[in-house]
Amino acid sequence: MSEPRGAVLTGEHFMNGDVAAAEGALAVGCTFFAGYPITPATEVAERMSERMPDVEGIFIQMEDEIASMGAILGASWAGRKSMTSTSGPGFSLMMENLGLGVMTETPCVLVNVQRGGPSTGLPTLVGQQDMMQARWGSHGDYEIIALCPNSPQECFDLTIDAFNLSETYRLPVLVMSDEVVGHMTEKVVIPPEDQIARIERRITDAAPADYLPYQPEENLVPLMVAAGQGYRIHVTGLTHDERGYPEVVAPVQQRMVPRLIEKIRKNAEQIIRYESDGIAEAEVVVVCYGITSRVAQLAVEMARQQGRRVGLLRLIVAWPFPERVIRELATRIKGFVVPEINLGQMVYEVERCAAGRARTIHVPHAGGAVHDPETILARIEEASS
Amino acid sequence: MNQKAATAAGAGAGGSDTAAPPAPDVREAHAHPKDRLLRSDRLPHIWCPTCGIGTCVSSFVEAIEESGIPEERFAVVSGIGCTGRVAGYVNLDSFHTTHGRAIPFATGLHLANPKLKVVVFSGDGDLVAIGGNHLIHAARRNIDITIICVNNFIYGMTGGQLAPTTPHGARTTTSPYGNSEYPFNVPHLVASCGATYVARWTALHVRRMKQAMVAALSHRGFSFIEVIAPCSTLYARKNRLGTGTDLMKFYHDNCEVRHGANTAEIDIGFQEKIVVGKFVDIEKPTFLDRMGANLAQRRGR
Ligand SMILES: Cc1ncc(C[n+]2csc(CCOP(=O)(O)OP(=O)(O)O)c2C)c(N)n1
Ligand code: SF4
Ligand SMILES: [Mg+2]
Numbered sequence: 117m118s119e120p121r122g123a124v125l126t127g128e129h130f131m132n133g134d135v136a137a138a139e140g141a142l143a144v145g146c147t148f149f150a151g152y153p154i155t156p157a158t159e160v161a162e163r164m165s166e167r168m169p170d171v172e173g174i175f176i177q178m179e180d181e182i183a184s185m186g187a188i189l190g191a192s193w194a195g196r197k198s199m200t201s202t203s204g205p206g207f208s209l210m211m212e213n214l215g216l217g218v219m220t221e222t223p224c225v226l227v228n229v230q231r232g233g234p235s236t237g238l239p240t241l242v243g244q245q246d247m248m249q250a251r252w253g254s255h256g257d258y259e260i261i262a263l264c265p266n267s268p269q270e271c272f273d274l275t276i277d278a279f280n281l282s283e284t285y286r287l288p289v290l291v292m293s294d295e296v297v298g299h300m301t302e303k304v305v306i307p308p309e310d311q312i313a314r315i316e317r318r319i320t321d322a323a324p325a326d327y328l329p330y331q332p333e334e335n336l337v338p339l340m341v342a343a344g345q346g347y348r349i350h351v352t353g354l355t356h357d358e359r360g361y362p363e364v365v366a367p368v369q370q371r372m373v374p375r376l377i378e379k380i381r382k383n384a385e386q387i388i389r390y391e392s393d394g395i396a397e398a399e400v401v402v403v404c405y406g407i408t409s410r411v412a413q414l415a416v417e418m419a420r421q422q423g424r425r426v427g428l429l430r431l432i433v434a435w436p437f438p439e440r441v442i443r444e445l446a447t448r449i450k451g452f453v454v455p456e457i458n459l460g461q462m463v464y465e466v467e468r469c470a471a472g473r474a475r476t477i478h479v480p481h482a483g484g485a486v487h488d489p490e491t492i493l494a495r496i497e498e499a500s501s
Numbered sequence: 502m503n504q505k506a507a508t509a510a511g512a513g514a515g516g517s518d519t520a521a522p523p524a525p526d527v528r529e530a531h532a533h534p535k536d537r538l539l540r541s542d543r544l545p546h547i548w549c550p551t552c553g554i555g556t557c558v559s560s561f562v563e564a565i566e567e568s569g570i571p572e573e574r575f576a577v578v579s580g581i582g583c584t585g586r587v588a589g590y591v592n593l594d595s596f597h598t599t600h601g602r603a604i605p606f607a608t609g610l611h612l613a614n615p616k617l618k619v620v621v622f623s624g625d626g627d628l629v630a631i632g633g634n635h636l637i638h639a640a641r642r643n644i645d646i647t648i649i650c651v652n653n654f655i656y657g658m659t660g661g662q663l664a665p666t667t668p669h670g671a672r673t674t675t676s677p678y679g680n681s682e683y684p685f686n687v688p689h690l691v692a693s694c695g696a697t698y699v700a701r702w703t704a705l706h707v708r709r710m711k712q713a714m715v716a717a718l719s720h721r722g723f724s725f726i727e728v729i730a731p732c733s734t735l736y737a738r739k740n741r742l743g744t745g746t747d748l749m750k751f752y753h754d755n756c757e758v759r760h761g762a763n764t765a766e767i768d769i770g771f772q773e774k775i776v777v778g779k780f781v782d783i784e785k786p787t788f789l790d791r792m793g794a795n796l797a798q799r800r801g802r
Contacts (some may be wrong), residue, residue, distance in 0.1 A: 119800075148613050150605075169796050174612045176788075179638040183605035186598065186635075190578070190609025193596065194617065198609070216599050343576040343594040343610060344617050350540070350589055352597035361543060362589060362597070 120170040124309040133271040133298040134159035134201075137227050137291060138167065140275030141199050143312050146225070147173035148198035150187035152180055152206060155239045156295040157229035160201035181206035185213035188224045193351065195317075195342030197279055201227035203295075204237060207246055207253070214288055215254030216353045218376060221286035221330070221338065223317060225278045228290060229298040230406075232457075232483030242295040243483035244406055244457040248464075250290050251435050257373055259380035261387060262290040262435040264405040268302045274432070280315035281387060285379055286337050292434060294457070296407040296486060324348065329360040330372075336379035380436055389432040390441065394420075398427030400499045401445055402453045403466050405431040407486055412455055415492035424500050434462065442469035451475035451499035455492045457483050475499060538562040538572070540592045547586055551745025553704035553730025554584050557651055560707050561622070562591065564714030574618045578607040580627035583657035583732075587622040601631030604639045607646050615645070615789055618718060625652040625666040629685055633665070640694035640723050642788045647717045647724045650687065653732035654769075661735030668771035672739045689764035691725045692781050698724035699764065699781035704731060705752040706777065713779065722787050729775060742772070 124143045131139070138160050141149075149164040151157075161177065168175040174191070178184040181202050188198035202210060207228045217224060232238030233245050246253075250262045261281050263274040275291055282289040320327050320339040324347045332338045341347045354362035355369045380387065393416070395401055400419075404412040409430040419426040429445075431438065442452070442465075451474050454463040459480045467476040479495050481487050533539070539562065548554050565575065572593060579588035581600035588595035594617075598606045603621045611619040621628070628636050628650045639646065655673055656662040662675040666687065670679045692699045698720040702710040710728060717724035729752065731737060733745030742748055752775065759767075760778040767776040786794070 186605030187609035191613035194613035
């Protein structure tokens with residue numbers, strides 16, 4: 117092992133999406149990783165195990181994904197930026213502690229490199245079948261933030277964004293990658309350290325006696341402290357008041373849970389990101405995300421060569437869902453085409469927002485491969501006819 | 502047993518995850534010298550009369566003082582259960598996590614800031630059933646944290662169901678004809694997985710328990726204390742053993758102090774002799790020690 121390399125490997129690299137996600141995390145200041153091996157996410161953990169010593173960080177391979185998720189929550193409360201990575205089966209195991217992270221407002225990042233399911237499914241092959249689990253997988257009401265990279269470069273960039281969002285809004289943020297993006301090797305440009313946007317945790321400067329750990333600021337997010345700073349905080353997954361004390365009664369629930377949801381909904385316009393191409397003059401818009409967006413782009417170009425007016429809307433942030441843009445498009449286009457490597461998930465959101473004002477045509481795929489562009493093209497033709 | 506029945510029996514907890522019956526404000530009348538270490542603004546607590554958990558908490562706060570470790574360095578982590586509520590009553594940085602997952606959370610806290618003194622305080626069901634996998638792996642890694650396991654032989658919080666520690670033959674709400682399973686011998690389990698400090702006491706042994714806690718807090722490595730404690734409302738009642746006080750009397754008459762006992766020989770049978778004492782106290786590099794050593798070696802330092 118040579119001398120420590122530092123957090124930011126500025127320069128041009130060829131790396132796969134998993135490695136790029138690990139590098140993004142390191143670049144934004146992640147110094148704690150706990151995980152459990154699973155294809156196709158293992159390379160994230162392997163990279164972290166190799167690189168953590170470079171940043172005086174901690175890598176630990178836990179006994180399972182439940183423990184991995186628990187450990188990153190603990191590490192976050194010790195003041196570190198922390199991350200885990202997994203795929204379908206492990207994602208299922210993480211759900212209960214993901215909910216604890218939401219309830220206790222614990223910043224951390226979870227990278228899910230999606231493979232085909234259900235169950236053990238297709239360990240080595242692609243799927244986009246955890247999108248609804250990302251939104252609803254843990255019990256109870258909550259909002260979540262989920263980002264969908266479509267290239268190794270975006271695995272790097274969006275993992276940085278995921279940390280920044282998790283620190284800003286104090287919740288676990290999901291990077292919903294997929295097997296193809298995770299395993300494809302492409303050029304990744306890592307900028308100089310001073311060009312990496314790093315949002316640090318907002319810590320209170322109140323004296324311990326004056327500090328209420330769950331009293332929100334104006335943006336509905338409370339200021340945080342870490343264990344060991346003398347604040348004697350109590351953090352619980354039970355419904356709690358502003359002191360953090362359990363108050364298992366309806367009025368506190370009715371104040372607390374809506375705030376957890378509102379802190380995302382009220383700030384949704386700041387969080388939502390998408391990329392659009394030609395939607396202003398389109399009569400059909402293809403809504404897509406992750407690896408499928410790259411195939412959809414081909415289909416859109418083929419349709420345009422046929423003289424059709426087709427736009428592309430790529431979700432970079434899948435959750436919260438960009439309701440406003442879909443609603444607005446629905447009033448003036450003929451239809452949406454939604455290809456995804458599942459048998460119907462994000463399409464329901466498009467359909468809900470279109471509310472019958474435009475047709476919504478799903479292009480399903482059961483998993484194991486990406487779509488043929490021709491399949492998507494056929495549905496574009498159908499939508500524009 | 503449902504919550505209503507537990508409450509009718511005068512139980513504070515036992516019967517639901519959240520039972521917290523109203524009770525008079527006794528704060529003024531019962532100011533206690535250890536109040537500083539307790540969240541007295543959260544009293545009254547949820548525990549039933551003659552429950553053993555409170556005794557363990559008293560010994561714990563005394564041990565904290567006696568250990569000389571600055572209070573700000575403590576972080577107490579609990580899972581879910583009657584014992585799991587301990588985190589909510591100690592006036593220290595405290596975390597009430599998910600059922601069975603206190604140890605992974607504590608592992609993250611400790612590794613991310615080794616200056617913290619991380620203590621897991623939880624029940625037998627939480628630590629040994631649903632959390633059993635985490636328990637054995639933390640012991641195996643010799644993670645430098647302290648575990649206090651209150652073993653009342655039952656699931657108190659949910660109303661008295663079978664635990665992996667319930668003695669053979671004992672009755673619970675899910676073993677109405679007597680327990681057919683073999684229980685875990687918990688000190689033996691953790692000792693064989695590599696725990697470097699292992700002791701067992703009962704809620705009767707307040708002074709020894711406190712001394713063991715002081716020793717465990719000062720120990721470098723994975724330290725584990727099992728405290729056998731009465732669940733008066735459920736375990737005692739289901740098995741017609743009287744009150745918590747009667748169980749304390751039973752401990753008095755049936756405990757044998759045997760330091761250094763072979764942990765393979767300290768199983769607990771139904772209303773049989775309980776061997777207590779310090780069984781393991783050894784030094785071994787911790788997870789972080791070994792990680793540091795591996796890195797130093799690879800870097801040629
Ligand atoms: C995942 C999950 N399963 C089940 C429960 C319900 N539950 C709460 S506490 C508990 C058992 C607690 O027993 P123990 O750890 O022995 O604590 P005690 O109440 O006896 O102190 C159970 C099963 C839960 N909260 N979470
Ligand atoms: S452990 Fe038993 S006695 Fe103690 S609070 Fe729970 S139900 Fe009551
Ligand atoms: Mg118990």
